[in-house]
Amino acid sequence: MGDKNFRLSPAIRPERYRFTVAPDLGSDTFTGRGSIELVLDRPAREITLHGVHLTVTAARLGAPGHLHPVRWSTDADSQTITFTDDSAGPGGAELAAGPAVLEIEWSGVFQKDLRGLYRAGGMAVTQFEAADARRVFPCFDEPPFKAAWEVAIETVPGLSVLSNGAVVSDETHGTRRLVKFAPTPRMSSYLVALIVGQLQASAEKIVRNVPIRTWSVPDKIHLTGFAQDCAAAVLPLLEDYFARPYVFGKLDQIGIPDFEAGAMENSGCITFREIALLVDPAKAPLNIQKRVAEVITHELAHQWFGNLVTMCWWDDLWLNEAFATWMAYKIGDVWRPAWRMWDDFEQGKAAALHLDSLESTHPIRGEVRNADEATENFDLITYEKGGAMLRMIEGYLGEAAFREGIRAYMRDHAFKNTVANDLWRALAQSSQQPVEALANGWIGRPGYPLVELRREGNHVKLRQRRFYADPARFRAAAEAEPPWLVPVVLRFADDAGVHEARMLLGDREGEVTLPARGEVKFVCGNQNGAGFYRVRYEPAELAALARHSAQLSAVERVNLVADAWALFRADAAPLAPLIDLLVSLASDRDYTVLGEVVSRLDALERRFAAPGDRSKVRRIVESLLLPQLGEVGWDVAPGEEDGVRLRRAALVRGLGLVARAPSVLAEARARLERSWRGEAGALDANLLDAATVATARAGDAAMFDELVRMKERDPDPAAKRRCLVALASFESSPLIERAVNLILDPVVPMQDITTYVGALLSNGTARAAAWDYLRAQWPKVHEKSAAPMLTRRMVESLGELTDRRAEVEAFFTAQAAAFAAVPQAVNQTRERLRLDEEVHARATRALSDWLKARPEPR
Numbered sequence: 001m002g003d004k005n006f007r008l009s010p011a012i013r014p015e016r017y018r019f020t021v022a023p024d025l026g027s028d029t030f031t032g033r034g035s036i037e038l039v040l041d042r043p044a045r046e047i048t049l050h051g052v053h054l055t056v057t058a059a060r061l062g063a064p065g066h067l068h069p070v071r072w073s074t075d076a077d078s079q080t081i082t083f084t085d086d087s088a089g090p091g092g093a094e095l096a097a098g099p100a101v102l103e104i105e106w107s108g109v110f111q112k113d114l115r116g117l118y119r120a121g122g123m124a125v126t127q128f129e130a131a132d133a134r135r136v137f138p139c140f141d142e143p144p145f146k147a148a149w150e151v152a153i154e155t156v157p158g159l160s161v162l163s164n165g166a167v168v169s170d171e172t173h174g175t176r177r178l179v180k181f182a183p184t185p186r187m188s189s190y191l192v193a194l195i196v197g198q199l200q201a202s203a204e205k206i207v208r209n210v211p212i213r214t215w216s217v218p219d220k221i222h223l224t225g226f227a228q229d230c231a232a233a234v235l236p237l238l239e240d241y242f243a244r245p246y247v248f249g250k251l252d253q254i255g256i257p258d259f260e261a262g263a264m265e266n267s268g269c270i271t272f273r274e275i276a277l278l279v280d281p282a283k284a285p286l287n288i289q290k291r292v293a294e295v296i297t298h299e300l301a302h303q304w305f306g307n308l309v310t311m312c313w314w315d316d317l318w319l320n321e322a323f324a325t326w327m328a329y330k331i332g333d334v335w336r337p338a339w340r341m342w343d344d345f346e347q348g349k350a351a352a353l354h355l356d357s358l359e360s361t362h363p364i365r366g367e368v369r370n371a372d373e374a375t376e377n378f379d380l381i382t383y384e385k386g387g388a389m390l391r392m393i394e395g396y397l398g399e400a401a402f403r404e405g406i407r408a409y410m411r412d413h414a415f416k417n418t419v420a421n422d423l424w425r426a427l428a429q430s431s432q433q434p435v436e437a438l439a440n441g442w443i444g445r446p447g448y449p450l451v452e453l454r455r456e457g458n459h460v461k462l463r464q465r466r467f468y469a470d471p472a473r474f475r476a477a478a479e480a481e482p483p484w485l486v487p488v489v490l491r492f493a494d495d496a497g498v499h500e501a502r503m504l505l506g507d508r509e510g511e512v513t514l515p516a517r518g519e520v521k522f523v524c525g526n527q528n529g530a531g532f533y534r535v536r537y538e539p540a541e542l543a544a545l546a547r548h549s550a551q552l553s554a555v556e557r558v559n560l561v562a563d564a565w566a567l568f569r570a571d572a573a574p575l576a577p578l579i580d581l582l583v584s585l586a587s588d589r590d591y592t593v594l595g596e597v598v599s600r601l602d603a604l605e606r607r608f609a610a611p612g613d614r615s616k617v618r619r620i621v622e623s624l625l626l627p628q629l630g631e632v633g634w635d636v637a638p639g640e641e642d643g644v645r646l647r648r649a650a651l652v653r654g655l656g657l658v659a660r661a662p663s664v665l666a667e668a669r670a671r672l673e674r675s676w677r678g679e680a681g682a683l684d685a686n687l688l689d690a691a692t693v694a695t696a697r698a699g700d701a702a703m704f705d706e707l708v709r710m711k712e713r714d715p716d717p718a719a720k721r722r723c724l725v726a727l728a729s730f731e732s733s734p735l736i737e738r739a740v741n742l743i744l745d746p747v748v749p750m751q752d753i754t755t756y757v758g759a760l761l762s763n764g765t766a767r768a769a770a771w772d773y774l775r776a777q778w779p780k781v782h783e784k785s786a787a788p789m790l791t792r793r794m795v796e797s798l799g800e801l802t803d804r805r806a807e808v809e810a811f812f813t814a815q816a817a818a819f820a821a822v823p824q825a826v827n828q829t830r831e832r833l834r835l836d837e838e839v840h841a842r843a844t845r846a847l848s849d850w851l852k853a854r855p856e857p858r
Contacts, residue, residue, distance in 0.1 A: 003077055003078055004077050004078060004079075004369075004370045004372070005369040005370045006075075006077075006078035006080065007142065008048060008049065008050070008080075008140055008142055008145070009048070010041075010144070011040065011041040011042055011044070012038060012039075012040050012041070012044060012047060012048075013038065013039050013041075013140070013145060013147075014036050014037070014038060014139070014140045014145055014147040015037045015038065015039055015099075015147055015148070016036070016037040016147055016148045016149075016150060016183070017034065017035075017036050017037075017137070017139065017147055017148070017149045017150065017151070018034045018035050018036075018037075018150045018151075019032060019033070019034035019035075019137055019149075019150075019151050019152070020032065020033050020034055020151070020152040020153070020154055020178070021117075021136065021137075021151065021152075021153055021154070021194060022153070022154035022155065023110075023117060023124045023153070023155060023194075023196055025119070025122075025123075025124055025196070025197070028109060028110035028119060029107065029108070029109050029110065030107065030108055030109075030110070030117060030124075030136070031105075031106070031107045031108075032104075032105070032106050032107070032108070032136070032137060033104070033105045033106075034103070034104065035101050035102060035103045035104070036049075036101070036102045036104070036138075036139070036147075037064075037099065037100075037101055038099065038100040038101065038102060039098070039099060039100075040095055040096070040097050040098060040099075040100055041097060042097050043095060043096050043097055044095050045084060045085045045086075045094055045095065046082055046083065046084050046085070047061065047082070047083045047095075047100075047102055048080050048081070048082045048083075049080065049081060049138055049139055049140050049141075050079055050080055050081070050131070050133075050134035050138070050139055050140065050141035050142075051074065051079070051080065051081040051106075051134050051137075051138040051139070052076070052079040052134050052135055053108055053109065053111070053116070053135050054081070054106045054107070054108045054134075054135070054136075054138060055106060055107045055108065056072050056074075056081060056104060056105070056106045056138065057105045057106060057107065058103075058104070058105040059071075059072050059083050059102065059103065059104050059105070060102075060103040061083055061085055061095070061100065061101070061102050061103070062085075062094070062095070062100065062101065063095070063096065063098075063099065063100055063101070064099055064100070064101050067101060067103055068085075068087060070083050070084060070085045070086070070087075071083070071084050071086065072084070079131075079134055079371075081138050083102060104138050106138060108135065108136060110124065111132075111135060112786070113260075113786045113787045113788075114127060114258065114259065114260040114750065114751070114787040114790075115127055115132045115135065115260070115787060115788075116128070116132045116135030116136055117135065117136045117194065120197075120256050120257045120258040120259065121197075121217065121257035121258060122197050122198045122217070123195060123196060123197020123198065123199065123217075123256075123257075124194075124195070124196045124197060125193075125194075125195045125196075125197070125254075125256050125259075125271060126192070126193055126194045126195070127259070127260065127261075127264055127271070128189065128190045128191070128192060128193075128264075128266075129190040129191075129264060130190060130314060130317075130371050130374040130375050130378075131190065131371035131374065132190075132371075133189040133190055133192055134189075136194070137189075137192075139189045140189065141189045141190070142188075142189075142313070143188045143190065143310050143311055143312065143313060143314070143417060144188075144310075144312050144313070144417045145188065145189065146186040146187055146188055146310070146415065146416075146417070147186060147187075147189075148183045148184055148185065148186055148187075149164065149165075149183065149184045149187065149192055150165075150181070150182075150183040150184075151163050151164075151165075151180075151181055151192070151194070152178055152179060152180040152181065153178075153179050153181075153194060153196060154176060154177070154178050154179075155176075155177055155179070155196050156175060156176070156177060157172050157175070157177045159177075159196050159197055159198065160195070160196070160197060160198065160199035160200070160201075160215070161177075161179040161195070161196050162193070162194075162195040162196075162199075162215070162252055162254065162269055163181040163192075163193055163194055163195070163269060164181065164184045164187075164191070164192060164193055164248065164266060164267050164268045164269045165181035165182035165183060165184055165249060165250075165268065166181065166182045166211075166249055166250050167179055167180070167181060167182075168180050168181060168182050182249065184248070184267060184268070185247055185248065185267075185415060186415045187267050187307060187310075188310050191265070191266050191267045191307055192266065193264075193266035193267075193269040193271060195254060195269070195271070198217060198218060199215045199216065199217060199218075199254065200215065200216060200217070200218045200221045201213040201214070201215050201221075201252075202214045202215070202221065202224040202225065202227075202228050203228075205228055205231075205232045207231075207232045207235050207236060208235065208236055208239065208245070208246070210235060210246050210249075210250065210251055211250045211251070212228060212231050212232055212235070212250075212251045212252075212253075213228075213250075213251075213252050213253070214227045214228045214231070214252075214253045214254075214255075214277070215252060215253065215254040215255065216254075216255040216274070216277075216278055217255070217257060219715050220255065220274070220278050220715045220717075222280070223255075223278035223279055223280055223715065223716065223717075224255075224277075224278060225281075226279045226280070226281045226284075226289065226292065227253055227277050227278065227279070227292065227296060230292070230293050230296045230297070230335075231251060231253060231296055231300065233335050234293075234296065234297050234300055234331055234332075234335060235251070235300060237331050237334055237335060238297075238300055238301060238303075238304065238327075238331060241327075241330075241331065241403065241406075242304050242406065242407060242410050243407045243410075244304065244308075244407070244410050244411070244414070246303060247303075247308060247414075248267045248268035248303060248307070249268055250268055251268055251270070251300075252268065252269045252270065253270050253272060253277060253296070254269070254270070254271050254272065254277075255272050255273075255274040255277045255278045255717075256271050256272065256273065256274065257274060257749075258749055258750055258751045259271065259272070259273040259274075259751055260751065260787045260788075260789050260790060261273070261378070261789055262276045262295050263276050263277070263295050263296075263298070263299045264299075265298075265299045265302030265303065265306060265307060265324075267303065267307045268303075270299045270300075272295065272296075272299075273717075273751060274717040275288075275717035275718055275720075275721055276291065276292060276295040276296075277292060277295070277296070278292075278716075278717055279292050279716075279717075279718065280716060283685050283716070284685060284716075284718055285649070285685045285686045285688060285689065285718070286339075286642055286645065286646060286685075286686055287646075287686070288718045290332075290336075290339055290341065290344060293332055293335070293336065293339075294328045294329065294332055294341070294344070295328070297327065297328040297331050297332050297335075298324045298325060298327070298328035299324070301323065301324040301327035301328060301331070302320060302324045304410060305319070305320060305323040305324055305327065306319075306320035306321075306323075306324065308410070308414055308415065309409065309410060309413045309414060309415075309416065309417075309418055310416075310417050310418070311417065311418060311419070312417040312418065312419050313368065314368040314371075314373070314374030314377070315365055315366060315367060315368040316365060316418075316419055316420055317368070317374060317377055317378070317382055318364045318365055318382045318386040318443065319418065319420060319423065321378070321382050321383045321386060322364065322382060322383060322385075322386020322387045322389065322390055323386075323387075323390060325348075325383045325384065325386065325387035326386075326387040326388075326390040326391055326394075328341075329341045329342055329344070329345045329387075338641075338642060339642070340554075340592070342528075342555070343554060343555055343558075343592045345387070345388075345391075346529055346555055346558060346559075346592075348380070348383070348384040348387075349384055349385075349387075349388045349529070349532070350562055351380050351384060352380040352381060352383075352384035352385040352388065352532075353385075353448070353532070353534065353562070353566070354469070354566070355379075355380050355381060355828065356380075356381060356385055356446065356447055356448055357447070357448075357467055357468055357469040357566065357570075358468075358469055358470075358828055358831050358832070358835075359468065359470060359473055359831060360824065360827040360828045360830075360831045361381060361446045361447060361828070362377070362381060362446055362824060363381075363443060363444055363445055363446050364381055364382060364385055364386050364389065364442065364443040364444075365420060365443040365444055366444075372788070372821050375788045375789070375821070376788070376792065376821065376822055376823075376824050376825070378789060379792070379824070381446075385448075385532060386443070388532040389439070389442050389443065389532055391530055392487055392530055392531050392532055393427070393435065393438065393439060393487065395487070395489055395527070395530040395531070396433070396438075396487035396489065396502065396504075397427065397430075397431040397433055397435070398431070401427075401430045401431035401433075402427065402430070402431070404430040405423075405426040405427035405428075405429065405430035405431065405435075406426070406427075408426045408429065408430060409422065409423050409426040409427075412426070420439070420440070420443060421436060421440075424436040424439050424440065427439075434485075437485060438485045438487065438504070441484055441485050442484065442485075442532070447466050447467070447468075447481075448466070448467060448484070448532050448533050448534070449464040449465060449466060449467060449483070449484050449486055449533045449534075450464065450465055450466070450467035450533065450534045450535070450536055450567075451463070451464050451486065451488065451505070451525055451526075451533050451534070451535050451536070452464070452465075452535075452536045453523065453525040453535055453536070453537050453538070453541065454538050454541070455520065455523050455538070455541055457520065458494075458513060458514040458515075458516040458520045459511065459512075459513050459514075460490065460511060460512050460513075460514060460523055461509065461510075461511045462488065462503075462505055462509065462510045462511065462512075462525075463508065463509045463510075464483050464484065464486060464505060464508060464509075464533075465481075465508075466481045467533075467534055467566070467570070468570065469566070469569055469570055469835055470570070470831075470835060471570050471571035471572070471838070474570045474571075474572060483505075483506065483507055483508050484505075484506075484533075485504060485505070485506045486504070486505040486506070486531070486533060487502070487504055487531065488502070488503050488504070488505050488525070488526075488531065489501075489502050489526070489527035489530060489531065490502075490503075490512070490514070490523055490524065490525060490527065491523070491524040491527040491528070491552075491556070492514050492516065492520055492521075492522065492523045492524070493520070493521040493522055493548060493551055494514075494516040494517050494518050494519060494520050494521065495517055495518030495519060496517045496518065498551055499514075499515075499516075500527055501514055501515070521544065521548055521551075522541065522544040522545050522547075522548045522551070523541065524545065524552060524556050525537070526556070526559060527556075528553050528555050528556060529553075529555040529556060529558070529559045534562075534563045534566055534567070535559070535563055536563070536567060536572070536573070539577075542560075542577075545560060546560075546581065546584060549584075549585070549588075554590045554592040554593050555592070557585060557588065557590070557593045557596075558592060558593055558596045560581065561578075561581060561582065561585065561596050561597065561600060562596065564577070564578045564581060565578060565600060568843075569835070569839050571842065574846065575842075575843060575846035575847065575850065576846065576849070576850050578600075579604070579847070579850050582597050582600055582601060583620075583624065585597050586601075586624035586625060587624070587628070589628075589647065590643070590647070591643055591646035591647040591649070591650050594628075594647060594650035594651065594654070595646075595650045595653075597654075598625075598650055598651075598653055598654035598658060601617070601621050601654060601658050602654075602657065602658045604617055604843075604847060605617045605618060605621070605658050606658075606762075606764065607802075607836075607840065607843075608839075608840060608843035608844050608847055609844070609847055610844050610847075610848055613844075613847060613848055613851055616851050616856065617847075617851070618658065618659045618660055618661075619659070619856065619857050620851075620854070620857055621654060621655070621658050621659035622655060622659040622661040622857070623857035625651050625654045625655050625659065626655060626659075626661060626663075626664075628647075628651050629648070629651045629652065629655060629664070632644060632647060632648045632651070633648075634648070634667060634671065634683075634684075634687075635681070635684075636681075636684050645684060645686050646686060648684065648686065648687065649684075649686040649687055649690065652664065652668065652687050652690045652691065653689075653690040656668050656690050656691065656693075656694035657690055657693060657694055660694075664694075665694055665695070665698070668683075668687070668690070668691040668694050668695055669691075669694075669695045671683040671687075671691065672688075672691045672692060672695050675688075676706070676710075688722060689722055689725070692722055692723075692725075692726045693725060693726050693729045695726075696726040696727070696729045696730055697729050697730065697731050698731065699730055699735070700732075700735075701734070701735065704727065704730060704735050704738060704739075707723045707726050707727050708723075708727065708747060710723050711723035711724060711727070711747060712747065721752070721755070724747075724748060724752055724755065724756050724759070725755070725756075725759045727739050727742060727756075728756055728759035728760040728763060728766065729759065729763055730766070731763070731765040731766070736763075736765060736766045736769050737769065739760065739766060740760065740766065740769050740770050740773045741773070742756070743756065743757060743760075743770075743773060743774075743777070743781060743784075744777060744780050744781065744784060750784055750785070750787070750790070751790075753781075753784050753785050753790065753794075754785060754790050754793035754794050754797055755793075757770065757774070757781075757794065757797050758793070758796075758797035758800070761797055761798070761800040761801065762800050767800065767801065771801060771804060771807070775811060778815065778818075781794075782815075782818050788821055788822065791818070791819065791821065791822050791825075792822045792825040795819060795822055795825040795826055795829050796825055796828075796829055798811075798829055798833075799829045799832045799833060799836070801833070802833060802836040802837055802840055805833045805834065805837055808829075808830075808833060809830065809833075812826055812829075812830065
């Protein structure tokens with residue numbers, strides 16, 4: 001075969017696996033044995049399936065009850081094992097069409113890249129998506145080969161043993177223990193899970209006859225309660241939305257000490273990075289609680305969208321991930337409406353808009369030839385743009401019609417595989433709208449439109465063109481590309497209140513007359529940010545929106561800033577009006593808007609301000625935000641709403657990390673020290689991240705040592721992450737050297753290396769030292785970050801090195817083999833560096849001119 005793009009023949013299919021796996025945590029090896037029940041559509045003398053890094057030691061093949069030994073051969077490029085039956089002689093076909101059985105014995109080794117079966121602390125755990133079940137079992141490792149899995153794990157007594165099914169028998173004979181699990185419903189190989197190790201479970205909850213448990217290493221069991229409560233609340237909401245019960249019997253959620261992704265939706269046995277599952281709600285910041293709830297809901301949504309109904313091939317990966325992304329916010333908003341989950345959705349969508357404005361972006365649905373290409377598509381386009389596209393379609397079709405289409409899709413395709421058009425047809429039938437034309441125009445091509453809005457009275461003219469971040473590309477080629485079918489939802493105000501108007505903009509230009517009563521006060525071109533497009537307004541309309549900003553939602557105000565920022569970066573709008581908009585919104589009382597303003601001010605101060613202008617920017621930020629902090633204070637009032645706590649957090653972040661306001665830094669340092677001494681109420685949990693980093697910047701060796709100790713002894717995953725980011729934030733040369741040398745230290749686990757490196761490279765005082773270290777120690781750094789998703793994030797972190805662009809380019813060329821599996825990430829980082837270099841020069845001049853024209857704050 002010799003082809004990594006090789007696909008298995010659909011003429012031979014698995015019906016049931018009966019496998020026993022025996023992992024040895026002492027030697028990091030395992031053995032396996034068992035059988036696969038097969039169905040052959042036509043006679044065959046060869047059975048080809050997947051297997052890599054496995055050593056087959058015996059194999060028998062034949063009709064049920066009539067097995068005989070066969071020979072086997074492997075192909076490393078296609079990652080396959082072929083079992084050949086020579087018993088009928090040359091040209092013979094021993095196996096008739098119909099049922100067959102393949103019995104196999106094999107052995108393998110634990111992997112070192114957080115894939116296949118690997119060691120995570122004191123446990124062995126599997127991670128199979130996209131195509132790594134083949135590292136543990138000989139199997140049909142492609143999504144359409146669904147089968148029942150009946151597995152057993154052989155190990156030593158005293159360890160916790162988990163898989164997809166419930167335990168049906170647990171027998172110990174001397175030093176060996178055999179745990180057998182109930183067979184699963186039909187499912188794809190990438191959803192199988194095996195876990196062995198020192199684990200402890202929360203108290204079981206039964207919800208609609210589904211037993212739910214949350215597992216952790218023993219010293220973190222006190223952090224499992226929130227995840228239990230979340231799963232128990234979300235599971236019935238999902239059953240009600242889909243109008244279909246949960247089918248996988250039981251639900252285990254397991255926190256894994258070293259984990260590449262955020263979580264993995266293994267049927268009935270979901271694995272999580274600890275920070276995405278384990279949390280103490282009495283101490284955790286609200287953003288951590290919301291993130292944990294979002295990840296849990298995302299993985300539970302997969303039990304229907306992905307596990308029950310599965311894409312045919314990885315080019316429709318977005319059918320799994322985009323839907324689960326959208327559903328996590330949809331259901332989370334029902335469970336905790338006060339959390340305003342859709343506001344948080346905008347952060348991921350904004351990152352996807354930025355990525356999708358690059359020439360090096362890719363479609364939501366594109367050609368995927370092999371497992372490596374599938375793995376690279378686990379990115380913002382698949383998750384966030386895909387989720388935003390679904391939200392846009394739901395916003396246009398209406399919630400009821402959209403939900404009915406989803407329910408029909410589930411009814412028609414349960415336990416089967418689908419393609420995108422299966423979903424579109426169900427939605428089209430429920431809504432009587434042209435969903436296939438609308439949706440396929442979005443998932444099959446890269447990029448998105450800029451919608452230009454002009455209004456005369458109550459008459460609105462719209463014009464669309466593709467938006468590019470590259471100014472030259474935007475000017476030269478954007479209008480030459482075909483238009484999208486854009487479901488535009490306008491929000492406008494007249495004498496009678498605020499209203500909505502919908503239209504499908506399918507041509508380059510379109511217009512609509514608003515059914516207004518009296519004067520139209522303003523028109524917002526993207527109602528509540530539901531559309532995946534940017535809007536450019538005429539100056540008069542932008543001024544009207546600013547005057548009436550109180551009538552806009554928080555997301556709409558955020559989008560005013562985000563769109564103006566993107567237009568400036570594309571050299572399609574000046575910087576001065578954008579800064580004026582930031583100044584005007586700095587008095588906004590909404591935490592989402594303040595967070596957006598602080599992020600943009602941070603970019604101005606940290607990335608674009610000339611050295612001589614940086615102190616001026618800091619003083620302006622201080623003058624803008626300090627009065628608000630005076631209003632809310634540092635202490636949480638009894639019964640204080642979450643919105644006030646998050647508003648305070650945004651202000652402290654802006655004043656401590658951007659403005660470096662002396663009074664705020666002193667207060668943060670004093671309260672942090674009191675908090676570390678155990679004084680209750682000294683520092684609200686929502687302020688911990690900003691206060692710790694702000695204090696670490698000017699910290700001494702004693703604080704550095706304390707952060708290392710805290711990182712190692714605190715069981716809370718969020719606290720560990722906070723300590724790592726703070727350690728990367730010191731600004732004195734001796735401590736920078738110590739921080740950089742931690743990159744390869746066990747203090748920084750494999751799963752966190754890219755987070756830590758990214759924090760070092762975004763620290764302007766540590767950037768050069770960190771970059772020099774990465775290049776000097778690259779073989780070891782690469783080995784520690786060799787998991788595909790980590791490699792991608794490592795490449796993306798180099799986007800901070802705008803001032804070292806030529807060196808980064810040379811590094812990518814010299815280390816091409818290390819980055820061969822992530823060409824998209826390399827191309828995107830190269831393009832980002834080139835554009836950032838150009839924007840930097842333009843922004844520095846424009847910011848300096850704006851500062852000269854503005855009086856210094858007193």
